[in-house]
Amino acid sequence: MIMNNATSAPPVASNSLGREAWRRLRQNSAATASLVLLIIIALACLLGPWLTPWALDEVDWNAFLAPPSIESGHYAGTDANGRDLLTRVFHGGQISLSVALVATLVSLVIGVLYGAIAGYVGGRVDNLMMRFVDIMYSLPFMFMVILLMVVFGRNILLIYAAIGAVEWLDMSRIVRGQVLALKRREFVEAAHALGVSSFKIVTRHLIPNAIGPVIIYVTLTVPKVILLESFLSFLGLGVQEPLTSWGVLISEGKDMMETAPWMLIIPSAFLAITLLCLNFLGDGLRDALDPKTR
Amino acid sequence: MLSYTLKRLLQAIPTLWIVITLSFFLMHLAPGGPFDGERQLPPEIEANLLASYGLDKPVWAQYFTYMGNLLQGDLGPSFKYKDFSVTELVAQGFPVSLELGMWAIGLALLVGIPMGVIAALKRNSTVDYMVMGTALAGVAIPNFVIAPLLALVFGVFLAWLPVGGWNDGHWKNMILPVVALSIQQIAYIARMMRASMIEVLGSHFVRTARAKGLSEIAVIFRHALRPAMLPVISYLGPAIAGIITGSVVIEQIFGIPGIGRYFVQAALNRDYTLVMGTVVFYGALIVLFNLIVDLLYSALDPQIRYDNE
Secondary structure (H helix, E strand, O other), X not given: OHHHHHHHHHHHHHHHHHHHHHHHXXXXXXXXXXXXXXXXXXXXXXXXXXXXXXXXXXXXXXXXXXXXXXXXXXXXXXXXXXXXXXXHHHHHHHHHHHHHHHHHHHHHHHHHHHHXXXXXXXXXXXXXXHHHHHHHHHOOHHHHHHHXXXXXXXXXXXXXXXXXXXXXXXXXXXHHHHHHHHOOOHHHHHHHHOOOOHHXXXXXXXXXXXXXXXXXXXXXXXXXXXXXHHHHHHOOOOOOOOOOOHHHHHHHHXXXXXXXXXXXXXXXXXXXXXXXXXXXXXXXXXXXXXXXXX | OHHHHHHHHHHXXXXXXXXXXXXXXXXXXXXXXXXXXXXXXXXXXXXXXXXXXXXXXXXXXXXXXXXXHHHOOOOOEOOOOOOOEHHHHHHHHHHHHHHHHHHHHHHHHHHHHHHHHHHHHOOOOHHHHHHHHHHHHHHHOOHHHHHHHHHHHHHHHOOOOOOOOOHHHOHHHHHHHHHHHHHHHHHHHHHHHHHHHHHHHOOHHHHHHHHOOOOHHHHHHHHHHHHHHHHHXXXXXXXXXXXXXXXXXXXXXXXXXXXXHHHHHHHHHOOHHHHHHHHHHHHHHHHHHHHHHHHHHHHHOOOOOOOOO
């Protein structure tokens, strides 16, 4: 009887949790508005470069540091090299958002696997693995990432990996805690009794059940990752020309702000709005997914 | 207390050792040497240069030399600032960075705590929403966006304050960098203070204090404030780490001659010894401040006694 309940209950519960969460998320107007705005920004960054009349590194010899205007076709003005700012902001957004997705995915995979193994195996292995995480926590990571970028050059793949490798620590702790609590439950015992392998138990039973807090944490990781990438780019350690990112554009804008303030204001606005929306959405998702507030 | 302090100090040593070792080997993995890139040097001169910096020896020998020198407080020579050792550069920049950081953390506490308390006392009022909205924006928007915007508004448009420069720490030059550096921490502290104040105000001992007829001011200042500040105290460690990291960009933006600016310039110039020296120095600083904050926490919270551990 217990086994029946245990094997049939989780998928039903998770389905209704998902639907329930979606309903609750839509009731939260700030989160919904943020979601819509984020989709618009993402679409603009994806499609925008084809909609603006200029290419990424096309130089308009008639317009250096031109202010934003509708007539000239430079809706957000140009930079010191006569390149259209709006096109560059959209391209930069592609890079920033792709870093956000890939680096978050990297951190997700490492963190979930590491935490699940530590929690499931337990005992001395768990102790050792978590002590390692503790030590990693106390390292000044921002500086290690910067050192990494200095040493290995500014490759975008490296940016994905370096940021992902930094952000998995919290995730592993959260998953470990979940797995520790879950592995004593009857359905895991039942799976054991039925002869399911440890690997299957972790991947089929433990990780899916820990997914709620993981989703919440992912939404908090995305803005952190974007922030870290733009921080590196801002310092001149991010992506290289002709590629650009919001951090690079803000950094260029800062140098030109006295003559061409739009170069600072426009990319800053894009970054700030995206980060704000991600935060609102994360808060909304947390409220929607938290079983305690239901 | 003493034994706990000693234990924590002993724990800090392996952490620091990892930081130093990782940085050292990362640096030596870097393609190219410190003297590439400039004019092509004749091979004999380059060999001499390498020998005079000890770079001709095997990496492990260099590692032990570096560690030995480090124990004596010598971070090695800078490759780009030819006449200075890294130790001298750090010693030059540190007072400036320290002054900036102290003001920033002071401002963060002085503004953040009252903001959180007021929001908690006026819970769900317009004031509360305004404070929390500002705080959310402060958390979400990074300091390297806020800093140039502040400089643009107050330095360029309004022209009230200088856009950059240090000017030997004149207060006018301090305002913008300090504000830019502390905004994010103000936001975090205000949010944290509000949450913990709300919790404390709902607890039994506050109810008792009110029941015995104390005025609201006495209840807040004598009873509620101290326990409510504990989470903020334990946040001070990450806050200081955040301010140190933030100072890297802020010093770069405002052209302040602290360690942070050296660090960025060294990173861009591939001045590996200086990059590494600053990483080691900052690492030690962060570990040290975390220790101090933990000790402070134990001193303030009567429920925590580390001696028994």
